[in-house]
Amino acid sequence: MLVLERRTERSMVAMVVSPLIAITLTLVTMAILFALLGKNPFSALAVYFLDPLLDSYGLQEIVVKATPLVLIAVGLSLCYLANVWNIGAEGQFLIGAVCGSWLAVTTHGTEAGAWVLPAMLVLGALGGALYAMIPALCRVRFGASEILTSLMLVYVADLLLDYLARGPWRDPKGYNFPTTAEFDAVATVPLLIEGSRVHIGALFALAAVAIVWLVLSRTIKGFEIRLVGAAPRAARFAGFDSSKMVIFTFAVSGALAGLAGIIEVAGPVGHLQPNFSPGYGFTAIIVAFLGRLNPIGILISGLFLALTFIGGEQAQISMKLPLDLTRVFQGLLLFYVLACDSLVLYRFKWSSRSASRAA
Amino acid sequence: MLLELIVVSVIAASTPLLLAAAGELVTERAGVLNLGVEGMMIMGAACGFAGAYFTDSTLLGALCGIAAGAALAAMFAALTLGLAVNQVATRLALTIIGIGISGLIGAGFVGERITPAPHLALPGLSALPFVGSVLFGQDAFVYCSVLLILAIRWFLYRTRPGLVLRAVGDNHASAHALGYPVLRIRLLAVLFGGGCAGLAGAYLSLAYTPFFTAGMTAGRGWIALALVVFASWRPLRLVAGAYLFGAVTILQLHAQGAGMGITPQLMAALPYLATILVLVAISGTRRMAGSTAPASLGVPFVPDR
């Protein structure tokens, strides 16, 4: 009989090999799915995973889409390392967008200067952090599961955004479309390279990766985060407060998600409208796990999942493949990554039951 | 007449919550936290609709829904029970897969219609004013949900397998030491929970609406999870909770309909806000009264060999 045995030490080889196995398994499953949908699996996989890499537009789009994913996922990794389950990043992302957009809407058409965008970014991060405080405080103060409360708040945020874009903030000249006016130039995230789609949000994502990496690997705060998650009782013995950690990780991840939200709205989108997010907050959860909660890993996995977004869009256009396939792909990938991760902690072993019978 | 209409629609809105939460209650009693109710529900909705569309039978459609929910639950079980992977993360993966696959399946059926699930018609009784339509005029899913709760209650507290299931959820190491097959019992509980969630989804697409749209579960799976906490893992309290939530959902619809001048988005947010409030209230009082949650809930079990 095949049984699991806990390793006494983590296997370094397994840590490198397991994501590769997971990706291979996902690709095989996707190929089968394509075949079931009556498409040539190889050309479909090529459209998904190769074509976006072959032209400049695709490469730029990957960076644009990876920006919010990486920003959010880096924050979430802190939560998950500390065993805090913020799965409402999508809500914090939307609220960040809403809070930042408030300034853009209020100053629209005025003489406001260059301070508008920095203030919007600050407001976005603050909004996300404050929104994340709701589940954090419910957990700390009342012991309510942060998984459920943070998720419920996604629906609430979605409805708030819907209300604002259809109601008070709607562009009067917008032909009744549920959207705000296009943001002014001072309220728009500047492009990194003129004429491209890549904007300076990408730098924020890189900075977040670098800072979180430094914090996790070199500082006592990083040690505190890891310890609280790995051994809560030992953490209390070390003098670390797990309630403060819930607040801290929710605040940081909420702020980063909110920042990503306002950058997305003031950057690639250019105005606030309902459904502007293709679910970045949820996909970022996959990014965080696929990157094994390590900032560098998250940077790589964020780019990879951005690729699937672009590939999915192109496959929809050129092969009439439904967009839901992208979601299936992302879910499958996380599924296989988790399965293969147990290779790191456990090893398979043939039980010796048969041997004892023989003896 | 309005009251009668409201009561009938409250029952209809509560039934999917009750079905899904009932399954999750059994799963959690066995010590497994299956956060993927939402994904299993939407799978049940899509597959249930597809099944009913092709067979023109509500019963076969419902069975397809159950099978779809259980299939997704089986994937969950493979990872969390077989490989002892973190139950929270796994469930998120499967929720996303469930939403994706249901979208793939359902894409072909958007806008299609089927014969809605038949309602029970007892000659004479169903014609009675108020009581007739409320008690004797519902569809089979509603009676099924009530019977399910009674059956679960009887099973958990009156039968030996029910006792074993509670024991496994309370202390899996001891149950293993006594020779009970912990993983097999948990697998069965997870499959049962998946089937119930699938049935709940099928109810939405076969009887409640009856048609399929993407994302039609709209967070009901998550609310069902909160209901289990609300009910302190006790079946009868689950009925109260589900009907309370059904009532909130329906009242906000009627308030909107009556044109009370309240923003529709705020009213639509009520069920979610109510869920948060309930979680806070219940978790707060439970702390003082002592926990009734299954002690091994969410803890992976790896037999020591």
Added chain:
Amino acid sequence: MAATETVMGKGEPLLRAAGITKRFGTFAANDAVDLDLHPAQIHALLGENGAGKSTLVKIIYGLLQPDAGELRWNGTPVVLSGPAQARALGIGVVFQHFSLFENLTVAENVALGLGPGETLAQVSVRLAEVSRAYGLPLDPAREVWQLSAGERQRIEIIRALMQNPKLLILDEPTAVLTPQEADLLFTVLRRLKDEGRAILYISHKLDEVKRLCDTATILRGGKKVATCDPRQESAGSLARLMVGGNIGDVAVAPHKPAGNPRLILNDVTLLPDDLHGVRLANVSLDVRGGEIFGIAGVAGNGQDELFSVLSGERFAQGEVDVVIDGAAVGHLAITQRRRLGAAFIPEDRLGHGTAPRMKLSDNALLTGHAAGGMVQRGFIVRDAMLATVDRATKVFDVRKARRDPEAVSLSGGNLQKFVVGREILREPGVLVVSQPTWGVDAGAAATIRQALVDLAARGSAVLVISQDLVELTEIADRVAVMFAGQLSQPMAAASASRETLGLLMGGAGMELSYAGA
């Protein structure tokens, strides 16, 4: 083997285990172990922690499959695929760690252990009968979390007896009992023996084995070293068989007069933070510089609460309830107490004292971040962490495979030496340590006790919470007993008799000692 035959030569054994071997990886937990159990005999299985006793029991009960060797039941070879089969043969086990279900009732717990065929009502009736017959009172309708350790053990015993076992196995049954409760257990066991049942009694307590058992099999390092009649042996000869060679004695320094009080508890009262906790009631004590103060008591009488109020993991009600070196610290967190020169070693070294899946260097930082050069402006200094690991390794002889492995990979004794070293190397003025040598091999225990004695000799105040009376009388200057959240008057360790301490541990004479306070 000849000696074995003379002791055991009473016809066919009920159970014969021959050449049992069980490996975990490369480690042989049981190495060709032989064991014969006869009806109407109490057979002791003696050995230190880690000698392989529990593994052997699990094999006999079908929980583990041996890699080699066989079991014979009444002469017939049997392969036990699980506990159900073992129970069907007539084997019952009372485990050291009770395999009970906290949120289920006593009757439900017993029913789960009996297998199908009886309704809960029938089980309750039979349970009441058995408990009356053996003088072990229990209420079938109560939920287990409400019961004391002794009552919980009764459930296990009654559950085993209701199956009318031919062989009853008890794994360290007195570990959680007061001496008086243990006497009651022995009476029941002798009666079971007279009824013709075989009993396998697992223990490391020599005096119990000499009092109770007819035969003893001694394990050391997974191997059987002897089978003998414990009544014919001296405690010393049994101990030598168990430990292998003589244990190094702790050298107690010539005693200086005790200094000023460095750790004071003033009338500490603390409510439990959960249902299973104990309320601390008016606990007062003072530990002087140069002194080791021992707190005896059966586990679960408030020792955990006392430790957490001392360490600052829980706050005392009043600021001045806890005083460390003259500073009122009742409302200070553990980190601030460490900065005042206090150090703490909790009972549970894996998960409380250390993070199991983190490296030793990280575990050095776990308490070392409070004071010392491991953190500079928020950044951690890895060299300082590794230096602590290396020093602890050298001074306390910590054996490990690599320079900086994960804590969980160390054996219990070596990890405890690391934890003790981590704290003592900081030269704390006040050290609070709980169960310093629990589950630790004899060599490591001697090292640790010596370190505690030496620390006190250098002028520190040392508070030792321990269940091990021998340990306390060996190293402590004064001893007090904790019972139901109260602390007895302290007495000089040299003059405290086992009887006095045992009575206090059982709760007798508490009022007496308080009347004098």
